[in-house]
Amino acid sequence: MPEAPRLSLRIDVSLRQGAFTLQVRHQVESRALALVGPSGAGKTTLLETIAGLRKPDAGEIVVGDRVLFSSARSIDVPSRLRRIGYLPQDALLFPHLNVRRNILYGAGHDSRLALERVLEVLEIEDLLHRRVGGLSGGERQRIALARALMAAPALLLLDEPLAALDDPLRWRIIPYLERIRHELALPIIVASHDHRFVRAIAEAVLPLAGGRVACADGD
Amino acid sequence: MGSDVWQTTAFTLWTALAATLVMLPPGVALAWLLARRTFVGKSLVDTIASLPLVMPPVATGLILLYLIGRRGPIGRLLETWGIEVVFTWKAVILAMAVMGFPLLVRTARAGFEEVSPRYEQLAATLGAGPGRIFFTVTLPLAGRAVAAGALLAFSRALGEFGATILVAGSIPGRTRTLALAIFSDTEVGHDARAAALLGISVVIAFIAVTVSNALVRRRAPDAHA
Numbered sequence: 001m002p003e004a005p006r007l008s009l010r011i012d013v014s015l016r017q018g019a020f021t022l023q024v025r026h027q028v029e030s031r032a033l034a035l036v037g038p039s040g041a042g043k044t045t046l047l048e049t050i051a052g053l054r055k056p057d058a059g060e061i062v063v064g065d066r067v068l069f070s071s072a073r074s075i076d077v078p079s080r081l082r083r084i085g086y087l088p089q090d091a092l093l094f095p096h097l098n099v100r101r102n103i104l105y106g107a108g109h110d111s112r113l114a115l116e117r118v119l120e121v122l123e124i125e126d127l128l129h130r131r132v133g134g135l136s137g138g139e140r141q142r143i144a145l146a147r148a149l150m151a152a153p154a155l156l157l158l159d160e161p162l163a164a165l166d167d168p169l170r171w172r173i174i175p176y177l178e179r180i181r182h183e184l185a186l187p188i189i190v191a192s193h194d195h196r197f198v199r200a201i202a203e204a205v206l207p208l209a210g211g212r213v214a215c216a217d218g219d
Numbered sequence: 220m221g222s223d224v225w226q227t228t229a230f231t232l233w234t235a236l237a238a239t240l241v242m243l244p245p246g247v248a249l250a251w252l253l254a255r256r257t258f259v260g261k262s263l264v265d266t267i268a269s270l271p272l273v274m275p276p277v278a279t280g281l282i283l284l285y286l287i288g289r290r291g292p293i294g295r296l297l298e299t300w301g302i303e304v305v306f307t308w309k310a311v312i313l314a315m316a317v318m319g320f321p322l323l324v325r326t327a328r329a330g331f332e333e334v335s336p337r338y339e340q341l342a343a344t345l346g347a348g349p350g351r352i353f354f355t356v357t358l359p360l361a362g363r364a365v366a367a368g369a370l371l372a373f374s375r376a377l378g379e380f381g382a383t384i385l386v387a388g389s390i391p392g393r394t395r396t397l398a399l400a401i402f403s404d405t406e407v408g409h410d411a412r413a414a415a416l417l418g419i420s421v422v423i424a425f426i427a428v429t430v431s432n433a434l435v436r437r438r439a440p441d442a443h444a
Binding site: 052053078079082085088095096108134147148152 | 337338340341342343344345346347355361
């Protein structure tokens with residue numbers, strides 16, 4: 001069984017948004033990094049910054065050997081070229097497309113994952129021709145995961161993947177994330193304020209508070 | 220009913236349809252720009268695009284006449300290429316398009332503003348470029364508003380009178396639309412023909428409103444996020 005490669009992440013960013021300032025400097029090598037902290041700590045902002053959805057005012061983001069952002073070197077790789085899968089808290093399935101077309105939206109010819117493999121890992125074969133309107137929270141999360149995976153990312157970002165789920169469903173999604181990490185050999189960064197979940201899935205933890213690193217174990 | 224009644228009806232329908240098709244690409248592009256981008260002169264562009272909605276149609280027609288008339292800057296240019304617009308079917312389509320344009324832009328813009336930009340951002344993380352995002356995410360999610368705007372503009376074009384009569388005249392068989400024909404027939408006392416044209420106008424308006432209502436009522440995918 002392939003194991004996810006260790007991901008090297010170097011991040012040194014500052015980003016001001018109104019009264020909130022994100023100021024994070026951290027370096028870590030991990031297969032599964034968890035961003036933890038209370039609401040408003042900056043977890044989502046940091047994930048969106050790594051994904052290229054928000055532009056830092058200054059700093060540098062390096063994933064593996066790829067410089068994704070560097071204000072000093074005027075580098076800002078657009079999010080469509082970053083090869084970073086992003087699963088937002090609310091799954092954000094395209095409401096006008098059915099499940100199959102959602103999943104295949106980002107699938108390129110060079111996708112390293114076959115659709116059948118992703119459907120099997122996430123157990124969503126039976127949902128393929130459904131409309132997204134009638135899906136449960138857990139189904140939506142798994143389909144959004146499949147959609148992100150089919151775009152063949154080198155890194156997967158998960159923003160509070162359990163937040164929209166009821167308690168029994170929460171513990172059913174964890175094995176799927178484990179399978180992504182182990183069977184699909186994909187490193188992940190997950191934002192969560194659920195300590196049980198973080199303990200179950202993360203190898204390294206980056207605690208945030210008020211937009212800053214509270215007490216890092218990898219710094 | 221005489222064949223001229225049907226000819227006028229067919230002429231009005233196809234020129235209104237052509238005007239709608241002509242204004243769709245620039246109208247949708249402008250609506251998207253106004254909804255999604257910030258640029259210098261945005262409010263000026265917005266105001267100019269809305270002018271035909273609030274100005275008297277005859278005044279809009281006069282501006283068009285200044286522009287595309289033989290002595291106008293655009294008219295002179297077109298004449299060098301052998302293109303004559305004033306008092307032809309092309310002028311009818313132009314007048315209809317200009318008068319319907321603000322309705323299309325305003326309705327489509329509201330539709331684009333309803334679409335959460337987060338869908339577009341997410342599509343970008345899946346590797347989609349701006350063009351693909353627009354045609355596969357933004358436009359389909361705003362599709363109902365764009366269609367409603369196009370229908371409104373088409374309906375406005377069907378009834379266009381003031382601007383059309385100035386730039387295209389009311390030449391039977393060449394530039395006379397339903398609205399112009401009803402006016403002409405009433406003026407010269409052809410009441411039966413005016414009544415027939417009126418009946419046709421009511422039927423067309425009824426169909427347009429029914430389709431518009433059906434479009435609005437049809438359950439759309441939730442474009443919020």
